[in-house]
Amino acid sequence: MSTKKVVVNQDTCIGCNTCTLIDPDTFELNQTTFKAQVKKQPETIGQATQSAVDCCPVGAISIVDE
């Protein structure tokens, strides 16, 4: 069974803060770069995480096989 991992592309992220509001358990804004980063990998990809992926205006969040 493959495990899924959430990845934020630091080059693409524009720091709009959307993902951190939708799923604050998974995402946080880096206070130095003002870009989103993964705060904690979710055990399973839940609705909030999937919504954050769908709502990112620049498609910077991916869910990849680990």
Ligand code: SF4
């Ligand atoms: S929603 Fe996308 S662009 Fe906005 S902070 Fe999150 S990863 Fe960055």
